[in-house]
Ligand SMILES: [Zn+2]
């Protein structure tokens with residue numbers, strides 16, 4: 489099953505040096521989840537050959553403009569392009585008011601249904617579930633209420649061993665895949681473990697932007713497979729990071745180490761950094777398996 493994320497934007501605050509503000513596209517089993525939607529996200533989707541129409545779920549972390557100023561444009565374009573299937577948005581409550589006022593004064597009546605799910609940023613909770621995924625909020629520490637998102641794959645079914653199951657009626661497949669042994673009419677028992685192999689373990693992706701270092705959210709992201717964490721500044725600007733409620737690259741590495749992540753992606757880079765190698769090296773000095781969330785790159789989760 490596909491479980492991968494493509495970086496559409498990883499700049500903090502303003503678009504600079506060809507870096508766009510925050511946005512990521514998660515593909516889980518060919519369903520598309522947009523995480524944050526900074527200005528220019530539509531253009532980025534086009535640039536990297538994704539169809540915005542395929543996005544059915546949008547998650548917005550907080551209401552600083554670099555995380556949602558692209559949303560009204562995206563929603564309007566979907567309307568103009570004839571979308572009729574509903575769109576689900578998970579975001580801080582005031583965003584609905586912001587969207588409605590823009591639709592009101594542009595006299596836009598969406599052709600499709602906007603299902604808005606307000607997020608409470610006071611305790612971690614499950615906000616979404618379908619056949620593939622569960623999504624939980626991560627309570628971050630930023631200047632305004634901010635939540636990250638933990639995307640956790642569900643345990644999948646065992647896989648049939650094709651050569652062995654060819655002679656068995658298909659009616660028994662479902663039970664065998666669930667790990668249930670089957671009794672044939674003649675009394676013969678088909679053991680699930682003889683006809684199937686275990687499913688791959690479920691994987692998880694935690695998205696943390698924006699926040700300062702704060703141990704209170706570590707439990708929510710513990711042992712995640714891939715952690716995306718903001719790393720706005722180098723550690724020599726720790727005072728600035730604390731003041732603005734952001735994290736340094738060194739701290740991002742420390743967090744990945746403390747929570748037992750397998751891989752770290754860093755992003756939300758300050759516009760003061762024209763090149764990013766120094767940020768990468770700083771994070772890698774404490775957590776080696778770190779990569780830069782460079783736009784256009786797709787990471788297998
Ligand atoms: Zn930001």
Ligand SMILES: [Zn+2]
Nearest residue numbers: 550552630698
């Ligand atoms: Zn912010």
